[in-house]
Amino acid sequence: MDKITFLQIFSFIFFFFSIISANIDENIIKPSEKFFNFYGRYDFSDKNQIKFDYPGFAIEFSFIGSGFKILLDDGLNDFNVIIDKKLHKIIKTKKGTQIYIGANNLKKKIHNVLITKKTESFEKPSVFKGIILNTDSKILNPPCRPKYKIEFIGDSITVGYGNESRSIKCKDFKNYTNNYFSYASIASRELNAEASIIAISGKGVVRNYGEKSEKSAKPMPYYFNKTLLTSEKPFWNFKRWKPNIVVICLGTNDFSTEPKPSKELFIKEYRKLISTIRGKYGNIKIFIMGSPTLIEPLNTYLEEISKKERIKLITQPKTPENQLGCDWHPNVYAHQQIASILIKELKKYLNNI
Incomplete structure (x- = not known):
């Protein structure tokens, strides 16, 4: 019997994995196909992959059958898998492009799936590359x-930072952060609205948390024109998606530490942000919301802005300590209370359009 050479073994292995790779590629339902809804900002420069990085970004689809897998390139974030409006599982991603089991052994009926970005990251965007259905399943x-449609502009409170924790002390806030249970996501679901969440922890209107100068180089308004928070380009195409309402919840970080911006500077920059929003969306309904963790001087300044801009200010009571999660942020129960106040005000407007 002839000896099997190393080259022959290598050739066989390469051929074997090429067949597997080809079969996987053939079975992938790619993002460019008509079977997906996307919620939030994303870069679609490459039609076979969706890049996104804001928390709460969501991918939605329907299928009939027992299960599916998800193709993601990440390594920094966790994802909620919501099936038929119930949290089915959480995916913790690994570095590089990986295939993750979304669900298996489901009842063979129609299922609606929502995959949402649970956490936030600052290094690079997440990339969605498609799904693979089980052999007994069919895409719909x-x-x-x-x-x-509601757009939320905010900081860590809007992110849902540390909201699943029962303690203000957390070893790893990422494990306890879940945007799906933030006030923004809760309110959107209750109001039958899709949400675009433009929120970054630590950002202010003028000054970011802990920075040494009174005015930061890149506060939250800097990111409003961007598709991705981790990349300077591409700029967001505001014609792609226009909300019915914009909700702004900013100011906590501006006044959490010294040096705090002056009243004049804060009001000037906040009004400039409002002007930018109107410049992009036209005669849009804007609500500004107070912080549930820092009341003054923020509410006083927001009241002045509200009067000058003739827009509704929604104040929030201060979250009690027994309703705080990681690093003094509202927990899920507190987010539900925040959402209920917001829902009551937004309903008044939405019911009349």
């Missing part, structure tokens, strides 16, 4: 999109 047209 995506669910109908919600009736309304």
Whole structure:
């Protein structure tokens, strides 16, 4: 019997994995196909992959069958897998492109799936490359999109930072952060609205948390024109998606530490942000919301802005200590209370459009 050479073994292995790779590629339902709804800002420069990095970004689809897998290139974030409006599992990603089991052994019926970015990251965008259905499953047209559209502009409170913790002390806040249970996501679901969440922990209107100068180089308004927080380009195309409502919840970081911006500077920059929003969306309904963790001087300044801009200010009571999660941020229960106050005000407007 002839000896099997190293080259022959290598050739066989290469051929074997090439077949597997080809079969996987053939079975991938790619992001460019008509079967997905995407919620939030994303870069679609490459039609076979979606890049995104803001928390709460969501991918939605429907299928009939027992299960599916998800192709993600990440390594920094966790994802919620919501099936038929119930949290099915959480995916903790690994570095590089990986195939993750979304679900297996489901009842062979129609299922609606929502995959949401649970956490936030600052190093690079997440990349969605498609799904692979089980052999007994079939993709369907995506669910109908919600009736309304709301854009949220905020900081760590809007992110949902540390909201699943029962303690203010956390070894790893990422494990306890879940945007799906933030006030923004809770309110959107209750109002039958899709959400675009533009939120970054630590950002202020003028000054970011802990920075030495009174005015930061890149506060939250700097990111409003960007598609991705981790990349300077591409700029966001505001014609792609126009909200019915914009909710701004900023100011906590501006006044959390010294040096705090002056009243004049804060009001000037906040009004400039409002002007930028109107410049992009036209005659849009804007609500500004107070912080549940820092009341003064923020509410006083927001009241002045509210009067000058003729827009509604929604104040929030201070979150009690027994409702705080990581690093003094509202926990899930507190987010539900924040959302209920917000919902009451937004309903008044949405019911009349």
